Amino acid sequence: MLVDGKWTKKWDPVQKADAKGRFVRQVSSFRNWITPDGTKGPTGEAGFKAEAGRYRLYVAYICPWASRTLMARSLKGLEEIIPVTVVNPVMTDQGWQFGGYDDADEDPLFGSTYMHELYTQADPNVSGRATVPVLWDTKTQTIVNNESADIVRMFDTAFDELIALEFKQVRLYPEDLAAEIEALNPEIYDKLNNGVYKAGFASSQEAYDEAVAGVFETLDMLEARLTGEYLFGGRFTETDIRTFVTLIRFDAAYHGVFKCNRKQIADYPRLSAYMERIYRLPGIRETVNMDHITRGYYAIKALNPTRIRPTGPKHIEALLASA
Numbered sequence: 397m398l399v400d401g402k403w404t405k406k407w408d409p410v411q412k413a414d415a416k417g418r419f420v421r422q423v424s425s426f427r428n429w430i431t432p433d434g435t436k437g438p439t440g441e442a443g444f445k446a447e448a449g450r451y452r453l454y455v456a457y458i459c460p461w462a463s464r465t466l467m468a469r470s471l472k473g474l475e476e477i478i479p480v481t482v483v484n485p486v487m488t489d490q491g492w493q494f495g496g497y498d499d500a501d502e503d504p505l506f507g508s509t510y511m512h513e514l515y516t517q518a519d520p521n522v523s524g525r526a527t528v529p530v531l532w533d534t535k536t537q538t539i540v541n542n543e544s545a546d547i548v549r550m551f552d553t554a555f556d557e558l559i560a561l562e563f564k565q566v567r568l569y570p571e572d573l574a575a576e577i578e579a580l581n582p583e584i585y586d587k588l589n590n591g592v593y594k595a596g597f598a599s600s601q602e603a604y605d606e607a608v609a610g611v612f613e614t615l616d617m618l619e620a621r622l623t624g625e626y627l628f629g630g631r632f633t634e635t636d637i638r639t640f641v642t643l644i645r646f647d648a649a650y651h652g653v654f655k656c657n658r659k660q661i662a663d664y665p666r667l668s669a670y671m672e673r674i675y676r677l678p679g680i681r682e683t684v685n686m687d688h689i690t691r692g693y694y695a696i697k698a699l700n701p702t703r704i705r706p707t708g709p710k711h712i713e714a715l716l717a718s719a
């Protein structure tokens with residue numbers, strides 16, 4: 397991680413643990429917002445006006461948080477407006493690296509070797525982990541925001557004057573569902589999205605047991621809830637994005653490397669159908685790179701020192717191969 401703008405050697409994949417050995421995820425540090433006219437958003441500074449080609453999104457296909465932003469970008473038809481750079485899926489002892497792997501890009505803006513160089517470019521004294529996603533502003537040469545939850549909400553409305561009507565009409569955070577979304581998001585985040593990481597990186601049996609129980613309680617709850625197409629019935633929302641990114645990684649990665657092996661998503665009929673339904677939405681398949689996902693997770697040294705990647709599972713291969 398970075399301390400006062402300097403990369404500190406110690407790569408600790410556990411990030412931080414609390415007194416009981418529970419994994420604690422870092423809070424994001426750049427929280428500015430792009431708005432239609434460049435006025436200040438809910439947090440951060442003003443000055444980030446929605447313009448085509450001005451911003452670049454840095455992601456890792458392995459990363460579920462970054463994948464949220466890729467999904468929102470596709471669903472809002474922002475592919476031409478916000479270009480993307482994808483890092484190498486294998487985490488190094490200097491964090492995310494550019495290039496050197498199929499479908500991994502070089503950094504087109506600065507020719508950086510590592511993601512942390514963008515962070516120090518934005519702030520020479522920055523401290524913290526150099527995480528993805530990063531939304532970069534080429535005009536002021538800084539990070540607009542590195543919190544996927546914010547980036548998804550920005551993409552939902554900020555660029556609406558620049559996109560076709562069919563994409564303008566897509567609303568991932570509709571006002572009339574806001575209260576319900578805000579109620580469901582934290583549970584899905586804490587017990588499922590981050591829950592699988594808490595299971596995988598637990599440093600005590602107690603922390604693991606607690607995390608894995610939360611994961612399967614949440615999957616059971618979602619299975620019971622999914623009587624319609626999506627979590628809020630017929631309308632697809634950001635909560636479906638947040639759920640999908642974990643479901644699509646589950647059987648191929650979390651079940652094995654994070655020891656979430658009580659069941660697979662394949663054992664849940666409604667969740668399986670739901671996952672497949674979302675996978676088949678226009679533009680979503682392109683955001684799922686299963687080779688990066690399995691390579692990346694099974695290369696986490698602390699969890700899998702040999703870096704051997706298991707084969708399968710067959711049903712995920714079949715989904716990816718299907719038309």
Ligand SMILES: N[C@@H](CCC(=O)N[C@@H](CS)C(=O)NCC(=O)O)C(=O)O
Pocket residue numbers: 411421422423424458459460461462491525526527528529542543544545
């Ligand atoms: N709160 C952030 C979390 C992002 C995050 O934790 N990304 C991970 C990859 S899945 C990362 O880049 N980790 C690098 C590190 O911890 O050094 C968000 O949702 O955008």
